[in-house]
Structures are given as C-alpha cells and as structure tokens.
Amino acid sequence: MAAKCYIIRCLGCGRPFEVTGRKVTCSSRCRDKVKRNPEGNRLLGELAKQRLGMSLFRALQGAAILFLRPDFAELIDGGELTFDEIQALMIQSNGKATAKGFASS
DSSP: OOOOOOEOOOOTTTTTEEEESSOSSSHHHHHHHHTHHHHHHHHHHHHIIISSOOOOOHHHHEEEEEEEHHHHHHHHHHHHHHHHHHHHHHHHHHOOTTTTGOOOO
16 A cells, blocks of 8 residues: 655745655755754644644645645635545646646646
C-alpha cells in the first residue's frame, strides 16, 4: 500500500510541496531554519490547536489548499468538505497529486 501524499506549505519558506508522512519542511535548509527557532514553532503549533482547533500539519495543509486553489475557500469555511476531500477533488480534476498540478487554470 502506497503512503498517502499531502500537499502542505513549508513551515520554513511557505512554498507548497508534496509530503508523505508528517514532515513540515520542504528541504534540509528549511528544516535547519525551523530548528533554529524551536520556541516559535512550538507557539505556532499551540496557536493552530487553540485558535483553529487543528494540528499545525493540518493548518499547513489548509494554507496550501487556499494558496493553490483560493476558489475552495467557501467550501472550507462552510464546512462542506474536509481538506482530504478537497485534495481528492484536486487530484481527480488534474489527474495527478503534485503541488504544481493543483494550481487552478
């Protein structure tokens, strides 16, 4: 069984990227940048949990969806679809699960 692929925004640079697992950075350079500020990253995680009611990973996934497909904002705000359902729609409409392939035409 293949690992599930997600599209999230990098915690280090903000660029959308594909990830399997629960990484939050797109490169070793960004990972080093994030490691240099552990307190700030802990606070971001707490803020996501308290204000948004979700994990930091889910918040980064939502940020990527809104960045790549702002037309899905109403579906997210209205609670009509989950992030996973929206990602599946994007894959279905584009035929591939890549950050580049998710951009709206």
